[in-house]
Amino acid sequence: MHHLKTFYTIWLRDIIRFSRNRGRIIASMATPLLFLFVFGAGLGPAMSPMAGGNLSFEQFMFPGIIAMTVLFTAVFAAVSIVWDREFGFLKEVMVAPVSRRAVALGKVAGGSTLAMLQGLLILILAPLLGISVTLEQAVYLLLLMLLLAAVMSALGILVAARQRSTEGFHVIMNFIMLPMLFLSGAFFPLTGVPVWMEALANVNPVSYGVDPMRQVALRGSVPEIFLDAMRLHPIAIDVAVMFAFGVAFLVPAIWLFSKQD
């Protein structure tokens, strides 16, 4: 019972903090939108027509941009525990008589919720790009965002669990986040890429998030036949693989986080 309360406390704190900082919410929308509109306007004309001319490059990237937002928000929320544990509220949590597993899970839940909300703020822009999203599609997209966010939060906690200083952040950024983003299919189709890239994309959890998001988001905006051609895996497989990655990250993450020095 107390575990549930601990979990809720940690989650609630992240939600309150999020709701209180409007400046940060807007600021973290800036990068994805920059990618969307600058790449869209700059690279779009150079691209050969997609889906038989039925799909603009911005529209193609849009689900990827949502995934990117989710990825960054979730990982940063999780990695912030390094800072928080030395100089913040988490330090006080670590000496409280609470289960550290509940704390780690609360942190995953908090980071995931934030990432989903941040993704939702991008999703709202869909009509601007001429993408129509029904309520049903939106619900599916939110669930996919939440799943991807949970996988990435778990990865973030796994990376941060044993870190004692923030000095490794750039390493994490350059060697984990950016490669995962670039090899996710967010910015270009992964159909017909070189074999090595396909191999890397296949072990990249983010690619299993972008693929179903694109299928769901563009359904109804792009003829079925072109949509099928873009698909890497059936949605059920994407979801199953994300679950598997989630568990594979979460179990060691919780174990490392709970371990006493």
Place this chain on the structure above:
Amino acid sequence: MVNSTGHMSAIQVDKLVRDFDDFRAVDEISFEVHESEIFGFLGPNGAGKTTTINVLCTLLRPTGGFAWVNGFDVSKQQSEVRNSIGLIFQDPSLDEELTAFENMRFHAMLYDIPRGEFDRRSDELMEMVDLTDKAHDQVRTFSGGMKRRLEIARGLLHRPRVLFLDEPTLGLDPQTRRHIWQYLHRLREQREVTMFMTTHYMDEAENCSRIAIIDHGQIVAIDTPANLKERVGGDIITLRTSDNTLAGIRLTEAHGIEARIGPEGQLIVEIDSGDQFIPKIIETFSNGTKPIEVQSVSLRQPTLEDVFIKLTGHAIREEQADAKDRMRQRGRLFGRMRR
């Protein structure tokens, strides 16, 4: 836990060791803290003070030896230890985006304090630290002193029997430091709380019932501040002369006393009835073939600083910035940018 002398002891530590890789941060220390005393750990940065606190509050596992807090073994009864202690950290651990009340509320949730009970205790504690009218303000609008007071109130919310304070006034201005101490003394009068604190401020250590002086992971002395100062003996005379080295030799020849050279090259003499000895020193220096010119003389009572120098052979040094200090600095910058 009752010890051999019949005192109740709040903390008992026996040959405690803590290593980090091949560095021994705490080296076989043993001590005991009696119930409702203020026990101070005095020593430079890196002496092992924070490591000791972290072991006692179960954040770190001991490498060797034993420690009991409120009768609970820190290696085996971690939940019991955690439930019975409060902690004020060296670095603030408040959530600055939350209000003071929310910080208190979250603490109560983590310690499973029922709502009604929380309301009552929270009101009382916020009043004790004079923050009642700031309860619903965000903590980031608070001054350093207000944050510390809030942390003290929060640390007491679950009624701990031992309160750990790691450098409780670090980075605060002298006036605020005095203020914090007023609160801590008030607290000690109002409720029976044992306090274990670390500090590298000498004047702050004076507030303690007893002090352990720690250097390089070892305890070099444990006693009351008054008894420790008695070990220095008499008064302290500090001299600046035209030739401090020669002056030292002349004092030894003429009076048989060993003067030592202080950190800034000044000559330091420990002696009883220093006021009567100063004329003799000046007389000694003006005699002889090569007179020594006295540039300044000062006479004072010994401080804990003198005790520290006498016991360890060096002053409490300012350490170079370590990785954590760099993080701290970046944090300040980061904090500013975020706002």
